[in-house]
Amino acid sequence: NISGCQVVKQSGKNYDLFITPSASIQGQTEYSIFLKAADPWERWSKGDPNIRFMIQEVIDCIADGIIVVDADGYVRQTNRSYELMVDINKEEYEDIHVQSLLDKGYTHTSLTPMVVKQNQTVTVVDVRNDKDLLLTGVPFRNNQKKIIGVICNVRDVSDLQQLKRELDESKKNERKFREQLIKFSQQQGEKNIITKSKKMRQIFELAQRVALTTSSVLILGDSGVGKGVLAEFIHNHSKRADKPIITVNCGAIPESLIESELFGYEAGAFTGASKNGKIGLFELANHGTIFLDEIGELPSNMQVKILQTIQDGNVRRIGGKKLIKLDIRIISATNRNLEEMIREKTFREDLYYRLNVVP
Secondary structure: EEEEEEEEEEOEEEEEEEEEEEEEEEOEEEEEEEEEEHHHHHHHOOOOOHHHHHHHHHHHOOOOOEEEEOOOEEEEEEEEHHHHHHHHOOHOOOOOOOHHHHHHHOOOOOOOOHHHOOOOEEEEEEEOEEEEEEEEEEEEOOOOOEEEEEEEEEEEEEHHHHHHHHHHHHHHHHHHHHHHHHHHHHHHHHHHHOOOOHHHHHHHHHHHHHHHHOOOOEEEOOOOOOHHHHHHHHHHHOOOOOOOHHHEEEOOOOOOOHHHHEEEEEOOOOOOOOOOOOOOOHHOOOEEEEEEEOOOEEEEEEEEHHHHHHOOOOOOEEOOOOOOOOOOEEEEEEOOHHHHHHOOOOOOHHHHHHEEEEE
């Protein structure tokens, strides 16, 4: 008998070749030749047992579950992790159809038909024994690129799902505590405001409504009327209450220093600069509020830079190349008549309208 040979037809199909003697006539032996469609899994099962044992040992070392199913849906191989995940013994699944696993409740999803139909890797989520399982089916192809089976990777993501639920709950509690903290800060802020004037009460009621927006605010008033108190009140009643409010007195900083104070500088940016550089006040106020008091005292060149910062939403330190993204609210105040300064061309009109979103 001659067997173990393969014939590949022009169609690309594989056939096992069998030649066996059938009769002997006048000293001449006649042979019968049989062709049988080749079954790669049958050849595998009858192959070298040492190689099969070695492969089994390898996949048993994998933490994820592995199940190998042929194109017809019959289970050919699994590893120990898979058996533990679905609580099944080897005798219960060897050479049975995956439909039997479905019928017995060992799994709720069969990837094999989906992978074969879609001709690509498929991933789904299944639940088994209160475990969240991530199933990925990868097509197993022969040398003619035909799918002859599916290798399924089964990963237990229950711990990850639980961690995600706990993280979501933590974020929910964080928002709740933050809202309570803001509410408490608001109540404390209101206790610090003492006024008998009906007009002032109306102003603080308006400020409380304005605080809930994200718009820039310009506060006008004579010196000593409490513009800074009102700015802090707006910040403390806003969603940024747990972030910093940085107060800058634009009239108190020398013109030669105001740019480096507001925007910071990199190491060695100019003579006398700190070797470590310096962070600017705009950066310090990031995610919070910057209060530009005495905004009317700003020199014209700084007006341009602040306008650019508001428009672009970022700053660049002196001597630096990197743009630093900002998320800040700007509250400004002055005792000067900015509209008159605009007419006199000592204050930029475009900056005025950027600051005076909520007058």
